[in-house]
Amino acid sequence: MTAARVFSWPVRVYYQHTDAGAVVYHGRYLDFMEAARAEMLRSLGFDVGELVRRERVAFTVHTLQITYHKPARLGDALTVTTRCVETRKVRLVLDQQVRRDAETLAEARLTLACIDALESRPIAIPDVIREAFEALQEGT
Amino acid sequence: MTAARVFSWPVRVYYQHTDAGAVVYHGRYLDFMEAARAEMLRSLGFDVGELVRRERVAFTVHTLQITYHKPARLGDALTVTTRCVETRKVRLVLDQQVRRDAETLAEARLTLACIDALESRPIAIPDVIREAFEALQEGT
Amino acid sequence: MTAARVFSWPVRVYYQHTDAGAVVYHGRYLDFMEAARAEMLRSLGFDVGELVRRERVAFTVHTLQITYHKPARLGDALTVTTRCVETRKVRLVLDQQVRRDAETLAEARLTLACIDALESRPIAIPDVIREAFEALQEGT
Amino acid sequence: MTAARVFSWPVRVYYQHTDAGAVVYHGRYLDFMEAARAEMLRSLGFDVGELVRRERVAFTVHTLQITYHKPARLGDALTVTTRCVETRKVRLVLDQQVRRDAETLAEARLTLACIDALESRPIAIPDVIREAFEALQEGT
DSSP: OOOOOOEEEEEEOOGGGBOTTSSBOTTHHHHHHHHHHHHHHHHTTOOHHHHHHHHOEEEEEEEEEEEEOSOOOTTOEEEEEEEEEEEOSSEEEEEEEEEETTEEEEEEEEEEEEEETTTTEEOOOOHHHHHHHHHHHHOO | OOOOOEEEEEEEOOGGGBOTTSSBOTTHHHHHHHHHHHHHHHHTTOOHHHHHHHHOEEEEEEEEEEEEOSOOOTTOEEEEEEEEEEEOSSEEEEEEEEEETTEEEEEEEEEEEEEETTTTEEOOOOHHHHHHHHHHHHOO | OOOOOOEEEEEEOOGGGBOTTSSBOTTHHHHHHHHHHHHHHHHTTOOHHHHHHHHOEEEEEEEEEEEEOSOOOTTOEEEEEEEEEEEOSSEEEEEEEEEETTEEEEEEEEEEEEEETTTTEEOOOOHHHHHHHHHHHHOO | OOOOOEEEEEEEOOGGGBOTTSSBOTTHHHHHHHHHHHHHHHHTTOOHHHHHHHHOEEEEEEEEEEEEOSOOOTTOEEEEEEEEEEEOSSEEEEEEEEEETTEEEEEEEEEEEEEETTTTEEOOOOHHHHHHHHHHHHOO
């Protein structure tokens, strides 16, 4: 028995991520987490652009809970970790954390829904993607 | 006895808010809600810029839960409603909704912490602001 | 004979527009100008969302020159002015300024191309829009 | 005699960079170029965060000219090239291009001013930075 595998993705803080409080604006963490999810998909063999254009498949955020513990600052090297905690027919549940070295700066749980990208209606996650996420979830 | 007063703020969807799914990108709702909070403060007599520069006072998002029900699209006229549900010494709890006419597109609960803007540490909400929020909370 | 009419649109600076330099991030001026162009179109009777969805018509920025004179800050009330300086078959040339009271903070010249929104190729500006811009250009 | 050295930095297009036209929003190219400049500085031994916090030194965009040739799309792997074309006492002139493989999608020229980060007034570029840029400019 193994723990769920964690996908790690590095991000660097630039001026466009910060605000007048001299820290990263709270909304930018959602961008960091979006980038990490796109790269997790890429690591599984799926490109978000081709999924939309060729397969009409997209994942949209349905619910998101985030807690901000400590601020990130300009120039920081951050790591976003992503862990798949549940795979259902239409939805995925992911845990994502934004870290700086050993510190957890923010942690989030998201529910994503798979949709038909043209009609914006829920569809079953394609088998090949669902199986890749299930494999991630179970660990290797 | 009256219900808590609701502050409403209109926002319009421009290209910068949308993404390749032809809907508003999930992170932009946080910007719409931030704008609505700044304008609610302004309606109470406080400017976010002067609070930081003159009083070293800022409010940062500590926790945020958001559910996305329906997508907003380019050109939409939206309304952000903000309701103060709890006022404590250092924290505020707010409910915010993003609506299009009678439809609720997204709804969120946020906990905000009052901080010293230079040192990024929690401070008591200044009395004059806390009292304005308490008045809002109780209704008129 | 009169000067070209100027369309003015107010914007307010929120946290999401600022950066760690405690001023508005240089890229956000493009968002302010985009909002002002959308509202100028609306003032002429055209909604950017409906133009894309019903007519497949969009305007994209082809060239942009901008000079930043003074920084805008959190909480500032700004005005974006937009003036149409040239109307051609496929392109428009606009001058836009971002002002705070009497001060010009930034000034830009943009060339916009009209495109078929699905195929991203240049098309003639629809007559009804071109005529509205020409009327603007000539003044009242 | 050698040509000026070019610094290359890869960026990937995620949902937050795109707009309802299914291409990268024109303002996001400024973010890609900002990231590339920060990384060019890092490659020379300077971190934008530490420059501000320890040395009170920042570089702000004074003028920017950009031409958009072809759109970038969701999922694209882009490269931003940066070349220093002139180093003066207070200002730098840079050429930046955003490329996808052999195609130039956008090309820009920027003038950056060195400022005191607390007082937002122009200062001489610190010698150690100016010399690093001059070395870049002359090539190796």
